Amino acid sequence: MSLLQVEGLTVRFGGAAALDALDLEVPEGAFVALLGGSGSGKSTLLRTIAGFVAPAAGRILLGGVDLAPLPPERRPLHMMFQSYALFPHMSVADNVGYGLRRAGAATAERIRRVGAALEMVGLEAFARRRPAALSGGQQQRVALARALILRPRLLLLDEPLGALDAALRERTGAELRALQRATGSAFLMVTHDQAEALALADRVAVLEQGRVIQQGTPRELWDRPATRFVAGFLGAANIIEGVALADGGVDCPALPATLRPAVPHGKPPGSPVALALRAERIGFGDEGLPAVVTEATYRGGASLLTLRTSGGAVLRALWPEASGPAPEHAVTLSWEPSALVPLA
Structure with missing residues (x-):
């Protein structure tokens, strides 16, 4: 069953098409990776789904509901940026609970859910620390906990492992996959790293010049590439x-x-x-x-x-x-x- 349906999505910047009648489906509870080179439209697609970019044409349906009339803050999804965008003056606990506080959650409920979220990402002992006192991998987990505490049906991730070194990327990627399975939320992740996409995702969508040119399971794309670009981009x-x-x-x-x-x-x-x-x-x-x-x-x-x-x-x-x-x-x-x- 599809959670997200993107139909004929077109985005133009200065007359040039960043997205060109793009179609995409994200099944309920799936981990989908958007893979492609620089300028292929991956991040633009993510920002358009989140509501930060207005499309020139097309529809974005989440659970059958058209997101077009909804501003970013009212869309039932969350976006995690590559920079993590943590508040440096707040503690880890306050960063994680920020969305709940803005939503007006009661103090007791907020404390309970923040504790559960920190336990989920293994950061209970770091609740009172500031982001500057954390490693890159720990900051990434704080950003994940802040996103997942709101229980989004869909989590958008823009190069979530891009700021980490190679050894930490592999370990944190495994943690990310485990969190996705534990929460049941659908993840839509942008990456330019083919190994990362193949290792983490249930499905991979390859973008070229603003269009999805092939999507399927990692094995389908590896064993049966549809075009020269996919064959060359995935594994050369x-x-x-x-x-x-x-x-x-x-x-x-x-x-x-x-x-x-x-x-x-x-x-x-x-x-x-x-x-x-x-x-x-x-x-x-x-x-x-x-x-x-x-x-x-x-x-x-x-x-x-x-x-x-x-x-x-x-x-x-x-x-x-x-x-x-x-x-x-x-x-x-x-x-x-x-x-x-x-x-x-």
Whole structure:
């Protein structure tokens, strides 16, 4: 069941479309990540849903209710900004309880709910501290508690982990996911980090030039990217160019080889075809496509190889061991037909 429905949303800044007839759905209780490059419209979409930007066209429905007539403070959602926007002169407890106080909650009720919220994020011992005395991860949890204490049906998060270092991002991301599951609120998170989106979200929507070009589960987007942009943006898949053959195959002179993807490309003979091939789907053996290693990059328990085929194509493949073959080493590549994904 959809909690949020965005239909044909268009936002213009100075005549240029920041959002271009964008459609999006967020299921009830889901964690959805908005993924895309700079200028793709991710933050603009979040701010428009929150009510800080007026759309030129389209509708935003939350639980079937049109949000257009409602100002930001009356929308049944909350937005957590990347800067966390904590009040420096207030204690942690006062920051968390600020929304309840403005809503006129009774003192006893406010104290009870603030205590429960701080316990939920593991900050009970920090209630009297000021934000300046907290680490970045602790400040993020204060901002989360302040947002969740209002029990929003939808929480909007703009790069919530962007200000944290790599180790803290991973730990705090896991905490964020656990909080989402514990509260049952739907989360809509903006990120430019593909690994973060794939690890945390139930569903991912990829934006390009103000439109959602593909949305689905992380596995659906990884295994079956719809376009060149999605294939390249998520994991930098190999893109193999070719020409459609009458029997359904694809002639790829740069390999050189004739490929036969398991999923039909649907193109008439002679039409250009592009296929995505993930690095981890390429195997090594005695039979297949000859190639030469041009570069080997250490990746912990594996090595990422850059390879050149006799036809001049450059491919990337994942060698399953830390010590991969050295440059100029000859290898033989193979893959299953299901690994080849035709792109729009």
